[in-house]
Amino acid sequence: MDESRPIFVQIAELIENDIISGGLPEETQVPSTNEFAAFHRINPATAGKGVNLLVDEGILYKKRGIGMFVATGARDRLIGQRRQRFENDYVGPLVAEADKLGITRGQLAEMIRSGEGSAE
Amino acid sequence: MSAVVEVRGLSKNYRTVTAVDEVSFTVEENTIYGLLGRNGAGKTTLMQLLTGQEFASSGEIRVFGESPVENAGVLERTSFIKESQKYPDDFQPKHVFASAPWFFPDWDAGFAERLIADFRVPLKRRIKKLSRGQLSSIGVIVGLASRAPLTFFDEPYLGLDAVARQIFYDRLLEDYAEHPRTVILSTHLIDEVSNLLEHVLVIDEGRIIVDQAAEELRGSATTIVGTRAGVDSFVAGREVLHRDQIGGLASVTVGRLDPLERQEAAELGLELSPVSLQQLIVQKTNVPAKEFEVKS
Numbered sequence: 001m002d003e004s005r006p007i008f009v010q011i012a013e014l015i016e017n018d019i020i021s022g023g024l025p026e027e028t029q030v031p032s033t034n035e036f037a038a039f040h041r042i043n044p045a046t047a048g049k050g051v052n053l054l055v056d057e058g059i060l061y062k063k064r065g066i067g068m069f070v071a072t073g074a075r076d077r078l079i080g081q082r083r084q085r086f087e088n089d090y091v092g093p094l095v096a097e098a099d100k101l102g103i104t105r106g107q108l109a110e111m112i113r114s115g116e117g118s119a120e
Numbered sequence: 121m122s123a124v125v126e127v128r129g130l131s132k133n134y135r136t137v138t139a140v141d142e143v144s145f146t147v148e149e150n151t152i153y154g155l156l157g158r159n160g161a162g163k164t165t166l167m168q169l170l171t172g173q174e175f176a177s178s179g180e181i182r183v184f185g186e187s188p189v190e191n192a193g194v195l196e197r198t199s200f201i202k203e204s205q206k207y208p209d210d211f212q213p214k215h216v217f218a219s220a221p222w223f224f225p226d227w228d229a230g231f232a233e234r235l236i237a238d239f240r241v242p243l244k245r246r247i248k249k250l251s252r253g254q255l256s257s258i259g260v261i262v263g264l265a266s267r268a269p270l271t272f273f274d275e276p277y278l279g280l281d282a283v284a285r286q287i288f289y290d291r292l293l294e295d296y297a298e299h300p301r302t303v304i305l306s307t308h309l310i311d312e313v314s315n316l317l318e319h320v321l322v323i324d325e326g327r328i329i330v331d332q333a334a335e336e337l338r339g340s341a342t343t344i345v346g347t348r349a350g351v352d353s354f355v356a357g358r359e360v361l362h363r364d365q366i367g368g369l370a371s372v373t374v375g376r377l378d379p380l381e382r383q384e385a386a387e388l389g390l391e392l393s394p395v396s397l398q399q400l401i402v403q404k405t406n407v408p409a410k411e412f413e414v415k416s
Contacts, residue, residue: 004394
């Protein structure tokens, strides 16, 4: 957990990451609030807030008396949101840092092309 | 949510010292509170007042809607684990655990047994032969297994090693999830407990200076590091919580920044870093309190 952002937001993101990676397929049950709280050593109310954030967005849904499940279509929706955020969160700072170092856009594009194979 | 504790205009004066100074706050049911502050800030006095172990000089205290003083109905629903709990020297830990159910109607003997094994408490050794950490373990076990609807832990872990503290946090969270109750945890190890807390009360020189949800406090301050000129121009007009400088560099802590302000700082070449709850409280209680009158 990092200090700069609310923990419930980070819990929601962890669940989103698992949905995007396929670790939590659609229509499977997600761990309970108390399980999240115990695993991450956080207050159960905070964990509950993170889960509820995703319920409000329709990513998770509640089956009464059973638990929380991943909604159908959740993965595609999350990937769509993340792609939009990618531009703001990653490309923006990347370009800003490149400008600071005097790297031209052309050089930057070349770096990205040549880096394609080396990442992993 | 209903209030378990309601305090209005509470003061406690000793001969020359005002330990608690016109304090008002509410404690909600089934919430884990952190009561934080420096040594001598008034934390223990406040907890003694709430558990009827001290008389208020003025003001009003309601615990479960009633005054806690000499009130068995309130006190049997309250568990107060003190920093240095004394037990009779010739007692053995097993006597402590055998007598606890007399005071706590919700005592869970099975849970206590599991905790005794977790903390490796020697049941039949005389109290005066136990180490400081083992004595603290006894207090922690009594506090957890009593399952009192209102439980106070006042620096419960003097001498407890890192493993035992982690066991305490884990068992507290697990048991709280299954048996919700109100817990007020006073500690100096703020970084260790910050994720457990739902609400934070900070007391300084007898006054409550922070009364906020832990999630609101998280990210409520940012430290900006960069050249002095750059930092100064960025923070101009903002409330500065803390400031350090060395040569041409400055490090300044200000309140919450929105994404646009963060971007602006990044464009100015300033480094932003989050401020942990512990750092925030150190900064808030390290300066004259008048600069930080409660803003809420």
